[in-house]
Amino acid sequence: MSHLPVLPVEVLELLAPKAGEVFLDGTLGLGGHAGLILEKIRKTGKLIGLDLDSRNLELAQNNLQKFSNLETHQANFRDLLKFTSPASLDGILLDLGVSSLHFDDASRGFSFQNLGKLDMRFDSTQPLDAAAILNSFPENEIADIFYKFGEIRSSRKIAKQIVEFRRKQKFRQTEDLVNLIAHPKLLPQVFQALRIRVNSELENLEQGLNSAVEALKSGGRIAVISFHSLEDRIVKNFFREQKKLKILEILTKKAVGPSASELAENPRSRSAKLRGARKF
Numbered sequence: 001m002s003h004l005p006v007l008p009v010e011v012l013e014l015l016a017p018k019a020g021e022v023f024l025d026g027t028l029g030l031g032g033h034a035g036l037i038l039e040k041i042r043k044t045g046k047l048i049g050l051d052l053d054s055r056n057l058e059l060a061q062n063n064l065q066k067f068s069n070l071e072t073h074q075a076n077f078r079d080l081l082k083f084t085s086p087a088s089l090d091g092i093l094l095d096l097g098v099s100s101l102h103f104d105d106a107s108r109g110f111s112f113q114n115l116g117k118l119d120m121r122f123d124s125t126q127p128l129d130a131a132a133i134l135n136s137f138p139e140n141e142i143a144d145i146f147y148k149f150g151e152i153r154s155s156r157k158i159a160k161q162i163v164e165f166r167r168k169q170k171f172r173q174t175e176d177l178v179n180l181i182a183h184p185k186l187l188p189q190v191f192q193a194l195r196i197r198v199n200s201e202l203e204n205l206e207q208g209l210n211s212a213v214e215a216l217k218s219g220g221r222i223a224v225i226s227f228h229s230l231e232d233r234i235v236k237n238f239f240r241e242q243k244k245l246k247i248l249e250i251l252t253k254k255a256v257g258p259s260a261s262e263l264a265e266n267p268r269s270r271s272a273k274l275r276g277a278r279k280f
């Protein structure tokens, strides 16, 4: 099983990996980008790959088995300094969010189009899943999740319906939630919001960016691919702050999106936005 990496040419251009360099891929996924970087850093270089999802990690190890200089860990990229020292890396990649496999596997509960357990955890050992949030969080917290992470205006109404539903029965399956949402147009935002909360995605990104800058050497590069405006805003603002502090030089004036040919070949790239920076 493989995964078509998004913006492959643009990522390599920004990260400019060279023989002998040390890289960290904080979102290894199925190893698509990692394979491209490993080819460039050659045997003399090293790549540390992290992923929260043990299944993706196994698939990546299998896809990248020809490379002896790959070190993998099931870990959150916000903890990347556990696996490398400050000022040690030539490059870091974060390709945020879900892999296509997450959407395709109904049992993981990421897709409103598939019937499956209302789960949505990247790390299946984490106790909190999507059903637990809907079954136990106070109504106002549920409304906040949909408002903040899904930008849904009718968040209070949805939260009220959720609390009414759970008085009668527990949320278990994706269809329990799908059937409750009167406007199908809202389903992508509803599912996105819950997923972001289940996996603390925005906090991970904020902490991960800080750790990444600390882990980069002078001259080291960072590339971040995001898939929605909440993430992209965090990356954009973080790079701007670090520029003011004269810690990072921004390499992408505007976020880079997919070319027409990539869009035709890989529709998943549609909402991808890439930003890059270099440490002074």
Ligand SMILES: C[S@@+](CC[C@H](N)C(=O)[O-])C[C@H]1O[C@@H](n2cnc3c(N)ncnc32)[C@H](O)[C@@H]1O
Pocket (backbone or CB within 6 Å): 003, 004, 005, 006, 026, 027, 028, 029, 030, 031, 032, 033, 034, 050, 051, 052, 053, 056, 075, 076, 077, 078, 095, 096, 097, 098, 099, 100, 122, 204
């Ligand atoms: C878009 S996919 C990466 C695809 C990869 N670049 C490739 O080419 O195959 C994102 C991956 O990041 C993982 N992930 C999401 N948040 C994470 C985090 N905070 N720490 C580590 N891995 C994370 C997900 O489990 C998923 O496998």
